Amino acid sequence: MKKVFVSGAAGFIGFHLCMQLKKANHFVIGLDNFNPYYDVSLKNLRANILKQNNIEVIKADINDKKVLEKIIKDNSITHFVHLAAQAGVRFCFENPEVYVNSNLVGFVNVLEVLKNFKDIKLVFASSSSVYGLNDKIPFSVNDKTDLPSNLYGATKKANEAIAYSYHHIYKIPMIGLRYFTVYGPYGRPDMAYFKFTKNILEEKQIEIYNEGNMQRDFTYIDDIIAGTISAMDSAKDFKIFNLGNNSPINLLDFIDIIEKKLNKKAIKKFKPFQKGEMLATYADIEESKKELSFNPTTNIEDGMEKFIDWYHTFHSYTTNNK
Numbered sequence: 001m002k003k004v005f006v007s008g009a010a011g012f013i014g015f016h017l018c019m020q021l022k023k024a025n026h027f028v029i030g031l032d033n034f035n036p037y038y039d040v041s042l043k044n045l046r047a048n049i050l051k052q053n054n055i056e057v058i059k060a061d062i063n064d065k066k067v068l069e070k071i072i073k074d075n076s077i078t079h080f081v082h083l084a085a086q087a088g089v090r091f092c093f094e095n096p097e098v099y100v101n102s103n104l105v106g107f108v109n110v111l112e113v114l115k116n117f118k119d120i121k122l123v124f125a126s127s128s129s130v131y132g133l134n135d136k137i138p139f140s141v142n143d144k145t146d147l148p149s150n151l152y153g154a155t156k157k158a159n160e161a162i163a164y165s166y167h168h169i170y171k172i173p174m175i176g177l178r179y180f181t182v183y184g185p186y187g188r189p190d191m192a193y194f195k196f197t198k199n200i201l202e203e204k205q206i207e208i209y210n211e212g213n214m215q216r217d218f219t220y221i222d223d224i225i226a227g228t229i230s231a232m233d234s235a236k237d238f239k240i241f242n243l244g245n246n247s248p249i250n251l252l253d254f255i256d257i258i259e260k261k262l263n264k265k266a267i268k269k270f271k272p273f274q275k276g277e278m279l280a281t282y283a284d285i286e287e288s289k290k291e292l293s294f295n296p297t298t299n300i301e302d303g304m305e306k307f308i309d310w311y312h313t314f315h316s317y318t319t320n321n322k
């Protein structure tokens with residue numbers, strides 16, 4: 001049995017990971033600061049479901065060394081999955097400090113704690129954002145990632161370099177996972193697929209950048225969780241992997257899929273290309289297939305259907321609990 005500490009457990013990916021690990025009979029404990037970047041009631045809802053499944057989510061910040069150490073010692077943790085971070089690209093223009101505080105200072109804090117527990121295997125979340133202005137597709141883990149197009153991507157790139165230095169010196173076994181646009185039930189309200197669904201249903205405008213000339217490699221949450229759990233098993237040395245669907249879709253085709261599923265037309269507002277965005281994301285997953293047996297199986301139509309089904313129940317839950 002693994003004893004797993006998940007940071008960012010009340011978040012989208014953390015919640016699903018905790019549920020899946022518990023199903024496989026592992027011990028799981030989470031930590032989250034429940035920050036208000038998006039609707040905290042969704043974080044509370046996820047944490048309540050975890051609680052019903054006997055998974056505790058401690059409310060604390062990853063910058064609190066004492067809390068991290070206590071959780072590790074009290075529970076004889078064997079694996080640490082570090083997901084807590086400030087995500088999102090646009091928010092870094094308004095609030096850069098929080099990215100520095102959580103993704104850089106907090107990240108180093110986690111490593112500073114883990115250097116004293118060298119047997120703990122670490123898996124940490126990186127992002128497709130590290131590829132930034134890379135125009136060679138698909139993105140391979142062997143490509144250069146020196147041109148992040150925004151601060152978020154730069155912090156994730158920094159995470160990989162900082163993690164390597166701690167691995168080099170303290171021999172912490174670790175794997176960094178570059179996640180590609182993860183979507184699914186209990187997903188993040190700040191992400192385009194969530195906003196598009198919500199606004200189309202509410203007959204509000206949706207904003208489409210660069211005339212829709214963008215591609216995203218949407219990756220369904222269950223596939224991401226399978227890849228993450230597999231990485232936990234294989235963390236021995238230091239490795240970085242892409243976890244993406246390897247099947248990018250054009251934004252306008254994506255909107256088309258949502259319209260069909262909802263049986264409703266979007267009110268589209270076209271806007272210019274936004275600085276900091278990436279034109280396309282597309283994961284080369286050959287190494288992840290080979291070494292993590294990563295094999296994404298959910299196509300965008302099926303995945304969005306599952307998201308939309310969940311969205312309807314979530315919407316009636318929030319309406320009834322107002």
Ligand SMILES: NC(=O)c1ccc[n+]([C@@H]2O[C@H](COP(=O)([O-])OP(=O)(O)OC[C@H]3O[C@@H](n4cnc5c(N)ncnc54)[C@H](O)[C@@H]3O)[C@@H](O)[C@H]2O)c1
Pocket residue numbers: 007008009010011012013014031032033034035043060061062063082083084085086087088101102106125126127128178179180181182183188
């Ligand atoms: N969802 C995606 O498409 C995607 C893509 C690439 C990378 N990632 C990365 O995966 C990880 C999880 O993403 P997610 O989509 O679940 O995001 P999320 O925002 O839903 O989850 C992150 C959680 O971390 C918590 N948190 C943030 N700062 C914290 C701090 N200082 N101390 C304690 N808790 C803190 C937040 O409250 C949140 O619940 C993040 O590191 C993110 O950057 C996500």
